[in-house]
Each structure stands twice: as structure tokens, then as C-alpha cells.
Amino acid sequence: MVVSSSIPYVKMNGIGNEIVVLDLRSRPETVTAEAARAIGAREPFDQLMVLYAPRRPDTLAFMRIFNIDGSESFACGNGTRCVGTRLFDAGAPSRFFLESRAGLLRVEKADAGLVTVDMGEPRFAWNDIPLAEPFADTRAIELQIGPIDAPILHSPSVANIGNPHAIFWVDDVEAYDLAAIGPMLENHPIFPERANISLAHVTAPDALTLKVWERGAGLTRACGSAACAAAVSAARTRRTGRKVRVTLPGGDLVIDWTAENRILMTGATEFEHDGLLPGAIFAPAA
Numbered sequence: 001m002v003v004s005s006s007i008p009y010v011k012m013n014g015i016g017n018e019i020v021v022l023d024l025r026s027r028p029e030t031v032t033a034e035a036a037r038a039i040g041a042r043e044p045f046d047q048l049m050v051l052y053a054p055r056r057p058d059t060l061a062f063m064r065i066f067n068i069d070g071s072e073s074f075a076c077g078n079g080t081r082c083v084g085t086r087l088f089d090a091g092a093p094s095r096f097f098l099e100s101r102a103g104l105l106r107v108e109k110a111d112a113g114l115v116t117v118d119m120g121e122p123r124f125a126w127n128d129i130p131l132a133e134p135f136a137d138t139r140a141i142e143l144q145i146g147p148i149d150a151p152i153l154h155s156p157s158v159a160n161i162g163n164p165h166a167i168f169w170v171d172d173v174e175a176y177d178l179a180a181i182g183p184m185l186e187n188h189p190i191f192p193e194r195a196n197i198s199l200a201h202v203t204a205p206d207a208l209t210l211k212v213w214e215r216g217a218g219l220t221r222a223c224g225s226a227a228c229a230a231a232v233s234a235a236r237t238r239r240t241g242r243k244v245r246v247t248l249p250g251g252d253l254v255i256d257w258t259a260e261n262r263i264l265m266t267g268a269t270e271f272e273h274d275g276l277l278p279g280a281i282f283a284p285a286a
């Protein structure tokens with residue numbers, strides 16, 4: 001087959017969450033799981049944001065999101081802000097819509113160069129997380145690791161923000177070996193689609209500290225959807241109000257769970273460098 005020439009990409013980060021943005025809106029290539037892994041081998045990322053030509057006239061792009069292991073996520077808050085900055089810089093209006101596999105995302109310019117994304121409505125029903133078995137109350141589900149009578153972590157809140165999240169409430173996010181515990185919980189049979197695993201420490205009625213083990217990506221410096229999941233879960237369990245500052249290893253996000261049940265996430269993005277991918281990376285395996 002004829003392979004196309006080099007394909008440009010942009011390496012960015014959303015408060016330390018490593019993001020590659022690949023704009024294929026006017027190109028014929030598509031990204032498979034295998035291609036995503038091959039791209040990650042050349043230019044490491046936590047998430048790869050792929051833009052395709054819009055499927056709906058009210059959006060600027062249809063977006064698909066891959067983790068570094070090639071798995072697909074239907075949400076990535078930090079990556080969506082990076083896409084926002086990229087499109088704003090290319091002349092997009094200061095407010096526009098993207099379509100993801102989870103639905104419509106509104107992206108908006110905020111003050112001081114920050115970007116706000118309307119991440120949509122959270123889902124809390126056990127089969128929407130999804131969980132493998134029914135739980136009437138997902139504010140705290142029965143799940144623990146460690147000795148039965150002295151669990152290390154237990155009773156997480158769970159939420160779906162387009163992707164599945166479990167949040168364990170702790171007094172010190174650094175007191176746990178999340179790199180060791182994360183994979184066990186990510187792949188626990190209670191989560192049929194795996195899950196992103198967070199440790200959350202409520203430091204004030206309007207502030208949380210968060211550390212995240214991401215499904216398909218491992219420990220990252222920040223995870224926007226996890227910040228949303230932690231914020232709505234904190235508000236739901238009366239640990240905080242509905243607007244909080246979430247501090248992650250890479251920086252801060254402000255999350256506002258509005259009276260209309262939308263989750264607004266605001267934070268910074270940073271350009272790192274441009275690059276080129278060989279067209280052959282997109283060719284199907286022989």
C-alpha cells in the first residue's frame with residue numbers, strides 16, 4: 001500500500017498530564033490501538049487525543065482518546081483542555097463544542113489563559129460505573145484491600161465521568177504506595193471495564209489533594225476526570241461544597257459541580273514541542 005508522508009503532532013501537558021494531540025481532521029489516517037502504542041513508543045504520553053473531522057455540524061471535531069497501553073477512554077479532562085488551547089491558537093471561537101465517545105464537551109476560554117471544559121453530567125448508578133454487582137449506594141461501596149480486620153484502603157466512592165473512577169478517602173495521599181496498590185485496584189473484578197484509582201484528602205470545605213493511578217496509564221501527574229470524580233463524590237458525601245480546588249502533583253484544577261448538574265473543570269495547559277510521525281505507523285499490520 002502507499003503510505004502517506006509525515007504527520008504532524010503536538011506534545012503538550014495539562015498540569016503535568018502528558019498529552020499528544022494528533023489532528024487528523026483533514027487526513028485519511030485512523031488510529032488503532034496498535035498505532036497508539038507505536039506512537040507512544042516514539043513520543044511517550046499518558047493520553048493521545050485524536051481529532052477526526054466532525055460528525056455533527058455544531059462541533060469542531062470528533063475526538064477519540066487512547067491511553068499509552070492502547071486502550072481507549074471516553075474522557076480525558078486534561079487532554080481536552082490541551083485540544084482547546086490548540087484549537088483556540090488556530091483561530092477557533094472562544095467557546096466551541098467537541099464530540100467525544102461520551103457525548104458533547106463544551107470548551108471555553110477562561111481568564112489568565114486557562115481553559116474550562118464542561119465535562120457533562122456525572123453518573124453514579126452501579127451499572128453506569130460500571131460495577132460487576134449491584135450497589136444501591138455508590139457513595140461508599142464495599143471494597144477493601146489488605147487484611148480483612150485492618151484494611152489498608154476501603155469503602156471508595158465511585159463515579160463515571162465518561163470513564164470509571166474509584167476514590168478512596170485518606171488523611172495523607174503520600175502515605176500509600178499507589179504504584180503497588182493501583183494496579184490491583186484498577187484490575188479488581190468489581191470493575192469489569194477496569195477503573196481509575198484515586199486517593200483523595202479533603203483539606204478544606206473547598207479543597208482536595210489528589211493522587212491518581214490511571215487505568216491504562218499508571219501514575220500520572222494529574223488526571224482531570226479523576227479531579228471531577230473526586231469533587232462530585234466529595235460534595236455528594238458532604239465532605240465539601242460543590243466548588244473545589246483540586247491539587248494534583250502537577251498543579252491545580254478548579255471543579256464546579258453546577259446546580260444544573262454539569263461539571264466545569266478549569267485549569268492550565270502547556271505547549272511542549274511539535275513533532276512528526278512517519279505515515280507508516282498508521283499502516284495496518286501485515
Ligand SMILES: N[C@H](CCC[C@H](N)C(=O)O)C(=O)O
Nearest residue numbers: 073076077078163223224225
Ligand atoms: N488523564 C485523563 C484521564 C484519562 C483516562 C484514562 N486513564 C481512562 O479512563 O482509561 C484526564 O485528565 O481526565
